[in-house]
Amino acid sequence: MSQALNDSIKYIKNKIGDFEPEIGIVLGTGLGGLVNEIEIAHSIMYSSIPNFPISTLEFHSGKLIFGLLKGKKVIAMQGRLHYYEGYSMQQITFPIRAMKLLGIKHLLVSNAAGSLNPDFKKGDLMIINDHINLQPESPLRGLNDEAFGPRFPDMSQAYSKDLIAKGLKIAKAENINCHQGVYVSVTGPNLETKAEYRYLRIIGGDAVGMSTVPEVIVANHMGLPVFAISVLTDEGFPEDLQPVSLEEIIATASKAEPKMTYILSQLISTL
Ligand code: HPA
Numbered sequence: 220m221s222q223a224l225n226d227s228i229k230y231i232k233n234k235i236g237d238f239e240p241e242i243g244i245v246l247g248t249g250l251g252g253l254v255n256e257i258e259i260a261h262s263i264m265y266s267s268i269p270n271f272p273i274s275t276l277e278f279h280s281g282k283l284i285f286g287l288l289k290g291k292k293v294i295a296m297q298g299r300l301h302y303y304e305g306y307s308m309q310q311i312t313f314p315i316r317a318m319k320l321l322g323i324k325h326l327l328v329s330n331a332a333g334s335l336n337p338d339f340k341k342g343d344l345m346i347i348n349d350h351i352n353l354q355p356e357s358p359l360r361g362l363n364d365e366a367f368g369p370r371f372p373d374m375s376q377a378y379s380k381d382l383i384a385k386g387l388k389i390a391k392a393e394n395i396n397c398h399q400g401v402y403v404s405v406t407g408p409n410l411e412t413k414a415e416y417r418y419l420r421i422i423g424g425d426a427v428g429m430s431t432v433p434e435v436i437v438a439n440h441m442g443l444p445v446f447a448i449s450v451l452t453d454e455g456f457p458e459d460l461q462p463v464s465l466e467e468i469i470a471t472a473s474k475a476e477p478k479m480t481y482i483l484s485q486l487i488s489t490l
Contacts, residue, residue, distance in 0.1 A: 223270040228320050235261045243318035244295040247330035251297050253480045257286040272310045289488035303408040308358035312437040319441045326438045331472045332428035332449035335420040342475050344397040346386045347447040351403045358433045368440035382446035389485040395478045400425025404432035416455035450475045
């Protein structure tokens with residue numbers, strides 16, 4: 220383990236005492252509301268943790284929240300880090316490594332994404348069952364730390380089949396319109412052109428976004444089962460592409476958020 224991670228963990232453990240988190244949660248753009256369901260035990264600003272990267276986005280608040288959700292001990296990252304902010308892939312995924320070292324056994328991830336599949340509409344949810352990485356590098360590039368995982372980690376079940384089945388069942392029982400599909404990650408921060416949306420659909424994408432894949436690769440490297448869910452905030456349908464703003468993306472994410480929060484919290488109760 221790197222000295223930098225060691226120092227972060229030491230600082231966090233000193234703050235949280237004997238709190239032993241079981242589940243890590245990464246909350247995406249406009250999707251921080253799950254935190255309201257947590258009985259908060261400790262809250263630590265990223266900026267106070269040695270070596271922790273700080274979110275540069277004003278709408279991502281940048282806190283690690285420790286507490287109880289449905290009776291389970293969780294850590295939630297309120298505010299995630301993106302490659303387009305200028306961080307390296309290793310920096311983006313540093314908190315995932317830290318959460319694993321703090322003891323989490325599952326990683327749950329949410330994000331806002333654009334729909335590529337004509338049957339998946341704005342405001343719908345999509346459980347991610349696979350991904351295509353179009354970001355320019357892997358967070359595993361560089362010397363491999365065998366203490367974390369193998370040089371060439373398997374990605375044949377990058378998203379836990381078991382967790383996907385549970386998530387779909389929870390959604391169905393509550394009549395929530397929840398699809399499953401393939402998430403394509405791009406660098407951003409610009410959205411896509413018509414030709415790019417068309418291309419992303421042709422190569423097999425159902426949704427496109429600027430996050431998640433680095434975290435999922437690192438989680439798989441460490442053998443952590445992953446569940447990831449997208450809120451589809453806009454429609455990347457090239458025949459009728461409408462301009463979209465960050466405000467609209469956040470507004471759509473906030474509107475759909477209660478459905479997503481429901482699925483995540485019910486899922487957590489089964490873990
Ligand atoms: N493209 C890329 N990232 C996104 C989108 C999109 O259309 N919507 C939300 N995040």
